[in-house]
Amino acid sequence: MNPRPDNRGAAIDLESVTKAYGAFKALDGVSLGIEPGEFMTLLGPSGSGKTTTLNVIAGFTDVTSGKLLVGEKSVVGVPAHKRNIGVVFQHYALFPHMTVGRNVAYPLTLRGVDQAKRKVRVARALDMVKMGDFAHRYPSELSGGQQQRVALARAIVFDPPLLLMDEPLGALDKKLREWLQLEIKRIHRELGTTFVYVTHDQEEALVLSDRIAVFNRGRIEQVGTGRQLYDEPATLFVGRFIGDSTVLRGEARSDGTSTALTIAGEAVTAPRRLAGETNPVMLLRPEKLSLRRAGQTAAAGTNRLSGTIAEAIYLGSGSKYEVKLADGSVAIVRSPLTGESFGLGEKVELCFDGADAKLLADDSTADTTLT
Amino acid sequence: MEMKPLTRLVLGLVCLLVAIWLVAPTLVVVPMSFNGNKSLAFPPQGFSWQWYQNFATNPEWSTSFLNSLKVASIVAVLATVLGTLAAFGLDRMKARPASLLRMLMLTPMVVPGVVLAIGIYAVYLDAQLVGTLSGFVLAHTILALPFVLIAVSANLEVFDRRLETAAASLGAGALTTFRTVTLPLILPGILSGLLFAFATSFDEIIVSLFITNPYLKTLPVQIFSSITRDADPTVAAVGTILLCATTILIGAGMLLLGRERKGRL
Amino acid sequence: MSALEPTTQPAAAVRPGRAWRPFALTLPALVLLAAVIGYPLITIVLRSLSEPEWGAQNYVWFFGAPVNLAVLQRTFTISAWVTLVCVVCAYPYAYLMTAVGPRIRLVLVLCVLIPFWVSGVVRTLSWVILLQDSGVINSLLRSAGFTGIRLIRTQTGVVIGMAQVLLPFMILPLYSVMKGIDLKLVQAARSLGARPSRAFFTVYLPLSLPGVYAGAIIVFILALGFYITPALLGGPRSTMLSTLVQTQVLSLLQWGRGGAMGVVLLVTTFLLLALAAPVMRSRHREAGRR
Numbered sequence: 058m059n060p061r062p063d064n065r066g067a068a069i070d071l072e073s074v075t076k077a078y079g080a081f082k083a084l085d086g087v088s089l090g091i092e093p094g095e096f097m098t099l100l101g102p103s104g105s106g107k108t109t110t111l112n113v114i115a116g117f118t119d120v121t122s123g124k125l126l127v128g129e130k131s132v133v134g135v136p137a138h139k140r141n142i143g144v145v146f147q148h149y150a151l152f153p154h155m156t157v158g159r160n161v162a163y164p165l166t167l168r169g170v171d172q173a174k175r176k177v178r179v180a181r182a183l184d185m186v187k188m189g190d191f192a193h194r195y196p197s198e199l200s201g202g203q204q205q206r207v208a209l210a211r212a213i214v215f216d217p218p219l220l221l222m223d224e225p226l227g228a229l230d231k232k233l234r235e236w237l238q239l240e241i242k243r244i245h246r247e248l249g250t251t252f253v254y255v256t257h258d259q260e261e262a263l264v265l266s267d268r269i270a271v272f273n274r275g276r277i278e279q280v281g282t283g284r285q286l287y288d289e290p291a292t293l294f295v296g297r298f299i300g301d302s303t304v305l306r307g308e309a310r311s312d313g314t315s316t317a318l319t320i321a322g323e324a325v326t327a328p329r330r331l332a333g334e335t336n337p338v339m340l341l342r343p344e345k346l347s348l349r350r351a352g353q354t355a356a357a358g359t360n361r362l363s364g365t366i367a368e369a370i371y372l373g374s375g376s377k378y379e380v381k382l383a384d385g386s387v388a389i390v391r392s393p394l395t396g397e398s399f400g401l402g403e404k405v406e407l408c409f410d411g412a413d414a415k416l417l418a419d420d421s422t423a424d425t426t427l428t
Numbered sequence: 429m430e431m432k433p434l435t436r437l438v439l440g441l442v443c444l445l446v447a448i449w450l451v452a453p454t455l456v457v458v459p460m461s462f463n464g465n466k467s468l469a470f471p472p473q474g475f476s477w478q479w480y481q482n483f484a485t486n487p488e489w490s491t492s493f494l495n496s497l498k499v500a501s502i503v504a505v506l507a508t509v510l511g512t513l514a515a516f517g518l519d520r521m522k523a524r525p526a527s528l529l530r531m532l533m534l535t536p537m538v539v540p541g542v543v544l545a546i547g548i549y550a551v552y553l554d555a556q557l558v559g560t561l562s563g564f565v566l567a568h569t570i571l572a573l574p575f576v577l578i579a580v581s582a583n584l585e586v587f588d589r590r591l592e593t594a595a596a597s598l599g600a601g602a603l604t605t606f607r608t609v610t611l612p613l614i615l616p617g618i619l620s621g622l623l624f625a626f627a628t629s630f631d632e633i634i635v636s637l638f639i640t641n642p643y644l645k646t647l648p649v650q651i652f653s654s655i656t657r658d659a660d661p662t663v664a665a666v667g668t669i670l671l672c673a674t675t676i677l678i679g680a681g682m683l684l685l686g687r688e689r690k691g692r693l
Numbered sequence: 694m695s696a697l698e699p700t701t702q703p704a705a706a707v708r709p710g711r712a713w714r715p716f717a718l719t720l721p722a723l724v725l726l727a728a729v730i731g732y733p734l735i736t737i738v739l740r741s742l743s744e745p746e747w748g749a750q751n752y753v754w755f756f757g758a759p760v761n762l763a764v765l766q767r768t769f770t771i772s773a774w775v776t777l778v779c780v781v782c783a784y785p786y787a788y789l790m791t792a793v794g795p796r797i798r799l800v801l802v803l804c805v806l807i808p809f810w811v812s813g814v815v816r817t818l819s820w821v822i823l824l825q826d827s828g829v830i831n832s833l834l835r836s837a838g839f840t841g842i843r844l845i846r847t848q849t850g851v852v853i854g855m856a857q858v859l860l861p862f863m864i865l866p867l868y869s870v871m872k873g874i875d876l877k878l879v880q881a882a883r884s885l886g887a888r889p890s891r892a893f894f895t896v897y898l899p900l901s902l903p904g905v906y907a908g909a910i911i912v913f914i915l916a917l918g919f920y921i922t923p924a925l926l927g928g929p930r931s932t933m934l935s936t937l938v939q940t941q942v943l944s945l946l947q948w949g950r951g952g953a954m955g956v957v958l959l960v961t962t963f964l965l966l967a968l969a970a971p972v973m974r975s976r977h978r979e980a981g982r983r
Contacts, residue, residue: 117593137596138605150594154612163608164598211598221597432889443789446782447804449857453819454811460822470822470829510722517718529719536730540918540962542935543955546942547733550740570729573722631812634920638943651814655821655925667815674810 066094066251067128067218069114074123076109083109085275086123096245096252098262100298101272107255110272111221114253116140128218143212143220143250147227149204151196157183157207158192164215182214183207185244202233206240213248222254226261238264259299263287271295287342293420296340303346303388305339305362306419316416321383325360327411335418343391345413348378350397351404360414362407364388366399380407457667468659479665489662492650496630499561499646503568503629508622510569511576518577519584530577537574541634549638559641567639568629575628576621583617623681734959741952751953761937765957768934771851771923772916778856779912780905783863787904790864791871805861813858817925820854821845824926846928854926855919862915863908870904910969914962934958 069091076084084106091097099107112118113125116137125133132140151160161182165175183189186206196204205225212220222241226234242265245252256262262269263283271278271286271294279291283299290296297304307320311330316337318325331337351363367387368379376398380388388407399405456470464474483489514533518526536544548567549558557563587610595605633648640649647666654660741751755761790801808816823830824844834842844850874897882892920935927933934954941951 115597117596136601137593138599138601141599142597144594144597146590146594148588148590150588150590152591152594152609152613163595163600167599167604215599439785439789442782442785443801446786446860447801449782450804450860451807453816453823453857454807456819456822457811457815468818468822469825469827510725514719514722517715517720519715520718521715525716529723533719533722533726535726538914538962538966539730539734540935540955540958542918542920542938543737543959544730544733546938546948546951546955547737548729549942550736550948551733566725566729570725573725577722627809631814633814648812648814651812651818652921655814655818663815663818667811667818670815671811678810 066249068093068126069219069251069253070124070126070129071110071113072124072126074110074113074125075121076113076118077121082275084113084120087275087277089270089277089280091251091253092267094249094251096242096254096265096267098254098256098266098269099272100256100259100262100269102257102298105272106275107257107270107272108223109275111223111253111255114219115142115144115221141215141217143215143217145205145208145212145220145222145225147224149196149201149208151204151208151211153196155195156192157188157194157196157199160196160207161192161211161214164211168215178214179210182210185213185247186210186240201229202237205229205237209241209244213244213250217250219251219253220248222252224256225254227256234261235264241265263299269299271298273298290340290415290417293338293340293417296415296417301343301389301391303341303343303390304386305341305388305414306386307384309337311337315411320362320386323362323383325362325409325411325414327414327416329416331416331418337416338419339414340417341388341409341414343377343389345409346388346390347408348380348390348392348397348399348405349408350399351406353406359408360411362388364405364407366401366403366405369399369401380405382407454671457664457671460661460664461668463661463664466659466661468661468664472661479661480669482662483665483669486662488645489650489666492645492647493666495644496647499564499568500626500629502561502565503572504622504626506565507569507572507576507625507629508618511573511621511625512580512618514573515577515580515584518581530581533577534574536571545635545638548635552639558639559644561644563639564636564644564646567635568632569625571632571635572625572628575624576618579621579624580614580617583614587613737952737955740948741950741956744949744952751949752957754950755953755957761954764932764934764937767848767931768917771848771855771931771933772913774848774852775855775859775916776909776913778852779860779863780909782856783860783867783908784901784905787864787867787871788901790868791874805864808858808861814921816858817854817922820850820857820922820926824850824853845926846931848927848931851923851927851931851933854922855916858922859912859915862911866907866911867901867904870907871901874900906969910965914965917962917965918958 069089071087071089073086073088074084075082075086087106087110089097089110099110101107109118113120114127116132116135116139120133124131127140127142151157152163155163158179161179162175165178170178179192180189183192186209188203188206188210191199191203191207196207199207209225225241226237229237238261241252241254254262254265266283268280268282269286270280273294279286279295281289286295286299290299293304296302305318305320305325307318307325310317310319313330315326315328316330318337318339325339327339362382364380364382366378367381370377370379372391375391375393376396378390378392378399380390382388390407459472460468460470461479462475462477463472463479464476465472467473483493514529518530521529552558552563557566591609591613592605595609600608631648632646633652636646636649637652640646645653651663651666654663742749744751786801790798793801822828825831826843826845828845830844831842834840844853878900879892879896882896883889887895918935919933920939923931923933924936924939927936935958938951938954938958941947941954945951
């Protein structure tokens with residue numbers, strides 16, 4: 058674990074990578090550039106291609122077509138054991154017949170590191186994951202969280218310029234997961250290695266990542282920081298996958314500068330229009346919506362939709378409401394504790410500024426993939 | 429399931445009887461082996477070591493014993509190598525051809541012994557393998573193969589292939605992965621396969637009865653002909669020796685296994 | 694989650710163009726199998742059809758002679774009895790194995806395995822000693838007032854000896870099925886108002902049947918081909934098919950006739966296996982395993 062001020066990890070470049078299993082395309086023209094030292098998360102539902110991408114980078118899976126560069130060198134056709142990439146697996150994959158110490162020493166032994174140096178580096182790696190006292194235990198004597206930390210130590214002990222993690226916290230409970238997320242962040246900062254992290258948990262992705270690549274059906278929908286994905290989703294799928302959202306659908310009319318949606322007789326407008334002939338929908342974040350009792354007057358220019366409170370949830374820091382609209386769809390509203398409170402079945406008006414509504418093309422996959 | 433005391437008692441008694449029925453015949457040979465008379469009538473009369481002496485000194489007995497040891501050792505190694513290779517092949521094959529081939533390789537277990545024996549005898553007569561070491565080894569190996577296959581396959585089934593992927597990611601090539609990860613983890617299966625193969629060959633009688641000749645007899649063949657010829661208590665002495673040998677072997681094995689478990693868990 | 698993705702399957706070792714490798718690994722075993730099992734069996738089938746001349750005469754002879762049919766029938770009868778004895782004895786034994794603590798279970802398992810420790814021939818010798826006319830069991834029976842009972846060289850003796858040898862093959866599959874039965878199902882039946890005996894017959898017994906089927910099939914098939922035990926314990930009136938095959942080939946040098954009998958035995962065995970396989974598979978699926 059030599060500190061590497063000049064080497065901040067390897068850059069990775071995927072160019073139109075396709076992986077086909079017969080007619081099924083697990084990856085369909087995926088292009089992604091990862092900066093040296095970056096923490097990149099591959100996020101998506103199961104079967105979206107994120108793990109396949111990781112396996113392609115690790116060398117566990119061959120690509121059908123496309124280019125793959127790690128540290129500016131093409132690694133297509135290079136077997137996994139010659140790529141020098143650390144991998145942390147979801148199910149730890151610790152060797153049950155070796156002690157923790159021998160597990161961590163394993164990659165060093167393979168690289169012919171002499172015993173004295175090996176001992177020092179193993180100790181340093183185990184200290185880094187706070188498992189220094191466990192070197193003589195067997196994996197079966199450790200808890201899940203401890204095993205995963207050992208797996209992490211084993212993957213970083215040989216100073217790989219790139220570390221891949223495949224849902225490493227998936228099998229752990231929530232508390233432990235949150236704590237280990239912070240540990241992983243710390244280790245990333247200390248090492249400066251490039252991290253590629255696979256998860257289906259959007260909160261985890263937001264906590265950890267410099268940037269997130271959102272996968273859907275073997276393609277990348279959008280790459281960006283958490284904030285970019287939340288505030289400026291490129292597709293309806295991304296908008297719905299990251300964070301809570303309300304999607305308004307209705308009869309759309311555009312007049313060049315603005316778009317109006319008519320939902321069960323009520324019209325709302327946004328001061329923009331969507332290019333092309335696609336059918337636009339509006340996506341709204343819960344905190345951009347507000348509620349008022351039916352009949353109260355509102356400021357001019359605010360969009361209003363009438364609805365009924367279908368669910369009221371007290372969250373401690375505020376309240377979350379589900380409002381059933383006239384067309385049957387449900388809007389999610391988050392209101393601060395200081396605001397008014399509403400009861401179940403109460404008639405309300407849902408208000409929002411048209412500028413806060415994201416106009417996105419209606420994408421049928423966004424509904425089928427997410428439930 | 430909760431039981432009435434009476435049901436419990438009856439169940440216990442029935443099982444005790446079954447257990448006696450299972451074990452007693454195995455132990456009968458022990459007192460018989462010290463019989464003072466040359467008779468197999470139970471209970472034995474008197475006491476003597478003469479049948480053990482006979483076993484050690486009579487070349488008929490000692491040679492057949494050595495023959496069995498020789499055959500069984502070669503068979504154990506051969507069957508273990510072939511069976512382990514095959515188990516690996518089947519494990520890494522697509523499910524359909526694998527289950528078909530596995531069924532094929534298990535046939536030696538279900539083919540009636542006599543049918544196999546006359547078949548092998550017919551072929552051996554032509555190939556001049558009757559009464560030869562290679563003849564015995566080939567026949568016993570094929571009979572032992574299913575046991576190795578079952579033992580190693582059972583171990584491979586619980587072996588986590590992701591460990592091999594992990595080893596590759598840490599820089600181990602295919603051979604190193606096999607040597608440092610796969611082999612140590614399936615070793616118990618291979619060893620028990622080896623033991624089974626040895627026992628199968630050492631105990632095989634039906635095929636052996638057909639392919640034997642006066643120049644090459646295995647121990648079971650010698651025991652069989654002794655039983656059918658006269659009431660010679662040497663058979664009981666042999667049985668007792670075998671019983672003791674297996675008990676010691678299995679006891680030692682269990683101790684070793686127990687220690688290993690303790691170290692690992 | 695990601696386990697659903699096709700690539701999470703261990704793909705590391707499988708590279709294109711290397712699909713033949715697993716087959717290569719099985720090849721040595723298959724070659725030996727073909728040479729030492731396949732070729733001999735084909736030889737026997739051919740001989741049964743060609744000696745002394747081509748045709749089905751050996752089969753006509755076999756199915757035409759009442760003596761042979763009697764032996765065939767006896768082989769089935771003895772095997773059926775052995776199977777029945779094994780089921781009756783193994784069921785309570787296997788059940789007890791699931792019900793007791795680990796210590797007693799170890800003893801029970803050892804009792805099942807000990808017979809394997811000693812050579813099969815030696816075990817049959819023990820039965821010869823025990824069952825002979827002046828043997829222990831007969832003396833016991835005599836002192837209990839049963840006189841004139843003969844065990845050795847009778848079907849009863851053969852069944853007793855064979856059942857003891859085959860009992861472990863019944864107990865082990867039965868135990869493995871019973872071990873997997875969820876006892877909560879029996880509790881559920883009790884909570885729904887079933888008496889213990891009724892809960893047993895309507896819930897536990899049906900769930901344990903796959904084990905009974907599996908064990909019974911194995912025992913029956915092995916019993917059909919038994920040779921040593923009937924040869925040593927049986928008499929002329931308890932000859933089984935295997936002994937007849939041996940006599941034809943070794944004593945009478947009638948390869949055609951012996952071969953035909955062998956083929957009948959072989960085909961019967963495989964037919965039974967083929968018939969049993971689907972039954973056992975579907976039963977397994979139904980069983981309420983944990």
